[in-house]
Amino acid sequence: MDALFEQLRSAVDRLSGLTQALGDTAAPLGHDPLPLVSTDRIDHAFASVAGAARLELLELRPEAPRRPGSPTVPRPGVRHRLIVDSRAADAVWAAAGRDTEIRTAELLPVRAVVADREALALAVALTNDTGWLLTDRHSEAAARTASRFLDVWWRRAHPYAPAATATESATEAAVIAGLAQGLTDESVARRVGVTPRTVRRHVAAVSARFGATSRLQLGVLIGRSARGAVTAAPDALGHG
Secondary structure (H helix, E strand, C coil): CHHHHHHHHHHHHHHHHHHHHHHHHHHHHHHCCCEEEHHHHHHHHHHHHHHHHCCEEEECCCCCCCCCCCCCCCCCCEEEEEEEEEEHHHHHHHCCCCCCCCECCCCCCEEEEEECCCCEEEEEEEECCCCEEEECCCHHEEEEEEEEHHHHHHHHCCCCCCCHHHHHHHHHHHHHHHCCCCCCCCHHHHHCCCCHHHHHHHHHHHHHHHCCCHHHHHHHHHHHCCCCCCCCCCCCHHHC
Protein backbone atom coordinates (compact mmCIF):
# COMPACT_ATOMS: atom_id res chain seq x y z
CA MET A 1 0.00 0.00 0.00
CA ASP A 2 2.89 2.38 0.79
CA ALA A 3 4.15 1.94 -2.76
CA LEU A 4 0.74 2.91 -4.14
CA PHE A 5 0.65 6.03 -1.99
CA GLU A 6 4.08 6.98 -3.30
CA GLN A 7 2.76 6.61 -6.86
CA LEU A 8 -0.09 8.97 -5.99
CA ARG A 9 2.24 11.50 -4.39
CA SER A 10 4.56 11.32 -7.41
CA ALA A 11 1.70 11.90 -9.85
CA VAL A 12 0.47 14.90 -7.87
CA ASP A 13 3.98 16.34 -7.48
CA ARG A 14 4.61 16.15 -11.22
CA LEU A 15 1.59 18.34 -11.95
CA SER A 16 3.38 21.65 -11.39
CA GLY A 17 2.24 23.36 -8.23
CA LEU A 18 -0.69 21.12 -7.34
CA THR A 19 0.83 19.83 -4.12
CA GLN A 20 1.58 23.39 -2.99
CA ALA A 21 -1.91 24.49 -3.95
CA LEU A 22 -3.52 21.67 -1.98
CA GLY A 23 -1.53 22.59 1.13
CA ASP A 24 -2.88 20.92 4.26
CA THR A 25 -5.46 19.05 2.23
CA ALA A 26 -2.65 17.00 0.72
CA ALA A 27 -1.38 15.87 4.13
CA PRO A 28 -3.52 12.72 4.24
CA LEU A 29 -1.68 11.42 1.18
CA GLY A 30 1.11 10.20 3.45
CA HIS A 31 -0.97 9.37 6.51
CA ASP A 32 -4.62 8.32 6.59
CA PRO A 33 -5.55 6.37 3.46
CA LEU A 34 -7.62 8.09 0.82
CA PRO A 35 -10.69 6.13 -0.20
CA LEU A 36 -10.25 3.81 -3.16
CA VAL A 37 -13.56 4.07 -4.98
CA SER A 38 -15.22 3.17 -8.26
CA THR A 39 -15.07 5.46 -11.29
CA ASP A 40 -18.86 5.77 -11.03
CA ARG A 41 -18.46 7.30 -7.58
CA ILE A 42 -15.72 9.60 -8.87
CA ASP A 43 -17.98 10.77 -11.69
CA HIS A 44 -20.78 11.38 -9.19
CA ALA A 45 -18.50 13.40 -6.89
CA PHE A 46 -17.26 15.56 -9.75
CA ALA A 47 -20.79 16.10 -11.06
CA SER A 48 -21.86 17.15 -7.57
CA VAL A 49 -19.10 19.75 -7.32
CA ALA A 50 -19.86 21.00 -10.84
CA GLY A 51 -23.55 21.26 -10.03
CA ALA A 52 -22.78 23.43 -7.02
CA ALA A 53 -20.95 26.04 -9.11
CA ARG A 54 -22.75 29.36 -9.44
CA LEU A 55 -20.15 31.50 -11.20
CA GLU A 56 -17.05 29.57 -12.24
CA LEU A 57 -15.91 26.00 -12.83
CA LEU A 58 -12.27 25.09 -13.45
CA GLU A 59 -11.43 21.54 -14.49
CA LEU A 60 -8.53 19.25 -15.39
CA ARG A 61 -9.61 16.14 -17.32
CA PRO A 62 -6.96 13.69 -18.54
CA GLU A 63 -9.34 11.48 -20.50
CA ALA A 64 -12.61 11.50 -22.40
CA PRO A 65 -15.88 10.61 -20.62
CA ARG A 66 -16.37 6.86 -20.44
CA ARG A 67 -20.07 7.06 -21.28
CA PRO A 68 -22.75 9.63 -22.15
CA GLY A 69 -23.81 11.77 -19.23
CA SER A 70 -20.52 11.61 -17.33
CA PRO A 71 -18.97 14.98 -18.30
CA THR A 72 -19.09 17.74 -15.68
CA VAL A 73 -21.36 20.24 -17.45
CA PRO A 74 -22.30 23.14 -15.14
CA ARG A 75 -25.59 25.01 -15.11
CA PRO A 76 -26.16 27.78 -17.70
CA GLY A 77 -24.36 31.03 -16.94
CA VAL A 78 -21.39 29.38 -15.20
CA ARG A 79 -18.05 30.06 -16.86
CA HIS A 80 -16.48 26.65 -17.49
CA ARG A 81 -12.77 26.47 -18.29
CA LEU A 82 -11.43 23.01 -19.01
CA ILE A 83 -7.89 21.73 -19.65
CA VAL A 84 -7.98 18.33 -21.31
CA ASP A 85 -5.37 15.92 -22.59
CA SER A 86 -4.83 16.70 -26.27
CA ARG A 87 -5.62 13.11 -27.25
CA ALA A 88 -9.09 13.34 -25.74
CA ALA A 89 -9.95 16.90 -26.79
CA ASP A 90 -12.33 16.05 -29.63
CA ALA A 91 -14.35 13.59 -27.54
CA VAL A 92 -14.49 15.94 -24.56
CA TRP A 93 -15.60 18.86 -26.74
CA ALA A 94 -18.39 16.72 -28.22
CA ALA A 95 -19.67 15.90 -24.72
CA ALA A 96 -19.13 19.28 -23.08
CA GLY A 97 -21.36 22.31 -23.29
CA ARG A 98 -20.73 24.47 -26.36
CA ASP A 99 -19.87 27.43 -24.13
CA THR A 100 -17.07 25.51 -22.41
CA GLU A 101 -13.64 27.07 -22.97
CA ILE A 102 -11.21 24.26 -23.76
CA ARG A 103 -7.43 24.17 -23.84
CA THR A 104 -5.17 21.17 -24.27
CA ALA A 105 -2.03 19.89 -22.57
CA GLU A 106 -0.24 16.62 -21.98
CA LEU A 107 -1.80 15.56 -18.68
CA LEU A 108 -1.10 12.93 -16.06
CA PRO A 109 -3.95 10.73 -14.76
CA VAL A 110 -4.88 13.42 -12.23
CA ARG A 111 -8.40 14.78 -12.52
CA ALA A 112 -9.48 17.92 -10.66
CA VAL A 113 -12.39 20.34 -10.51
CA VAL A 114 -12.87 23.56 -8.53
CA ALA A 115 -16.24 25.28 -8.16
CA ASP A 116 -16.33 28.99 -7.32
CA ARG A 117 -12.88 28.67 -5.70
CA GLU A 118 -14.56 27.02 -2.69
CA ALA A 119 -15.27 23.35 -3.45
CA LEU A 120 -12.61 20.94 -4.71
CA ALA A 121 -12.54 17.37 -6.01
CA LEU A 122 -9.35 15.52 -6.93
CA ALA A 123 -9.03 11.98 -8.30
CA VAL A 124 -6.16 9.81 -9.46
CA ALA A 125 -6.99 6.83 -11.65
CA LEU A 126 -5.43 3.49 -10.74
CA THR A 127 -7.32 1.26 -13.15
CA ASN A 128 -10.17 1.70 -15.62
CA ASP A 129 -12.62 1.01 -12.80
CA THR A 130 -11.07 2.46 -9.63
CA GLY A 131 -9.16 5.46 -8.32
CA TRP A 132 -8.41 7.57 -5.28
CA LEU A 133 -10.82 10.38 -4.52
CA LEU A 134 -10.39 13.50 -2.40
CA THR A 135 -13.21 16.03 -1.94
CA ASP A 136 -13.35 19.18 0.15
CA ARG A 137 -16.39 21.47 0.05
CA HIS A 138 -14.92 24.38 2.02
CA SER A 139 -11.15 24.66 1.82
CA GLU A 140 -8.47 27.24 1.18
CA ALA A 141 -6.93 24.59 -1.06
CA ALA A 142 -9.70 25.20 -3.59
CA ALA A 143 -8.77 28.89 -3.87
CA ARG A 144 -5.08 28.07 -4.15
CA THR A 145 -5.74 25.42 -6.80
CA ALA A 146 -7.91 27.87 -8.76
CA SER A 147 -5.15 30.46 -8.61
CA ARG A 148 -2.60 27.95 -9.89
CA PHE A 149 -5.00 26.87 -12.62
CA LEU A 150 -5.54 30.40 -13.93
CA ASP A 151 -2.05 31.81 -13.41
CA VAL A 152 0.00 28.85 -14.65
CA TRP A 153 -1.79 25.86 -16.14
CA TRP A 154 -4.32 27.76 -18.27
CA ARG A 155 -1.63 30.04 -19.69
CA ARG A 156 0.61 27.12 -20.59
CA ALA A 157 -2.15 25.08 -22.22
CA HIS A 158 -2.95 25.35 -25.93
CA PRO A 159 -6.26 26.80 -27.20
CA TYR A 160 -8.49 24.16 -28.78
CA ALA A 161 -10.58 24.75 -31.90
CA PRO A 162 -12.82 21.87 -33.04
CA ALA A 163 -13.00 20.87 -36.67
CA ALA A 164 -15.84 22.77 -38.30
CA THR A 165 -18.78 21.20 -40.10
CA ALA A 166 -19.73 22.45 -43.57
CA THR A 167 -22.36 24.77 -42.08
CA GLU A 168 -19.96 26.02 -39.43
CA SER A 169 -17.29 26.63 -42.08
CA ALA A 170 -19.68 28.70 -44.22
CA THR A 171 -20.76 30.78 -41.22
CA GLU A 172 -17.17 31.24 -40.12
CA ALA A 173 -16.15 32.36 -43.61
CA ALA A 174 -18.93 34.95 -43.59
CA VAL A 175 -17.87 36.15 -40.13
CA ILE A 176 -14.26 36.48 -41.28
CA ALA A 177 -15.35 38.46 -44.32
CA GLY A 178 -17.27 40.88 -42.11
CA LEU A 179 -14.38 41.30 -39.70
CA ALA A 180 -12.01 41.96 -42.62
CA GLN A 181 -14.27 44.90 -43.53
CA GLY A 182 -13.98 46.30 -40.02
CA LEU A 183 -17.57 45.55 -38.99
CA THR A 184 -18.56 45.20 -35.36
CA ASP A 185 -19.78 41.88 -33.96
CA GLU A 186 -23.35 43.19 -34.00
CA SER A 187 -23.09 44.30 -37.65
CA VAL A 188 -21.58 40.96 -38.66
CA ALA A 189 -24.35 39.12 -36.78
CA ARG A 190 -27.06 41.04 -38.64
CA ARG A 191 -25.40 40.43 -42.00
CA VAL A 192 -24.82 36.70 -41.44
CA GLY A 193 -28.13 36.07 -39.67
CA VAL A 194 -26.72 34.80 -36.38
CA THR A 195 -26.47 36.16 -32.85
CA PRO A 196 -23.57 38.34 -31.66
CA ARG A 197 -22.69 35.50 -29.29
CA THR A 198 -22.24 33.16 -32.27
CA VAL A 199 -20.03 35.74 -33.94
CA ARG A 200 -17.88 35.97 -30.82
CA ARG A 201 -17.60 32.19 -30.69
CA HIS A 202 -16.31 32.12 -34.27
CA VAL A 203 -13.93 34.97 -33.51
CA ALA A 204 -12.54 33.00 -30.56
CA ALA A 205 -12.09 29.89 -32.72
CA VAL A 206 -10.33 31.81 -35.49
CA SER A 207 -8.13 33.62 -32.97
CA ALA A 208 -7.07 30.30 -31.47
CA ARG A 209 -6.28 28.84 -34.88
CA PHE A 210 -4.27 31.88 -35.94
CA GLY A 211 -2.56 32.30 -32.60
CA ALA A 212 -3.92 35.85 -32.29
CA THR A 213 -3.96 37.33 -28.81
CA SER A 214 -6.04 40.44 -29.59
CA ARG A 215 -8.71 41.66 -31.98
CA LEU A 216 -6.17 44.04 -33.52
CA GLN A 217 -3.76 41.22 -34.27
CA LEU A 218 -6.59 39.07 -35.59
CA GLY A 219 -7.63 41.88 -37.92
CA VAL A 220 -4.11 42.08 -39.31
CA LEU A 221 -4.04 38.33 -39.89
CA ILE A 222 -7.46 38.36 -41.55
CA GLY A 223 -6.34 41.19 -43.82
CA ARG A 224 -3.30 39.21 -44.88
CA SER A 225 -5.30 36.02 -45.34
CA ALA A 226 -7.69 37.83 -47.69
CA ARG A 227 -4.91 37.62 -50.26
CA GLY A 228 -4.76 33.86 -49.94
CA ALA A 229 -6.29 30.89 -48.16
CA VAL A 230 -7.15 31.10 -44.48
CA THR A 231 -4.74 28.64 -42.93
CA ALA A 232 -2.35 29.47 -40.11
CA ALA A 233 -0.71 32.52 -38.66
CA PRO A 234 2.14 33.97 -40.73
CA ASP A 235 5.69 32.97 -39.85
CA ALA A 236 6.45 36.63 -39.12
CA LEU A 237 4.45 36.28 -35.90
CA GLY A 238 6.44 33.28 -34.79
CA HIS A 239 3.63 30.73 -34.97
CA GLY A 240 4.99 28.60 -37.80
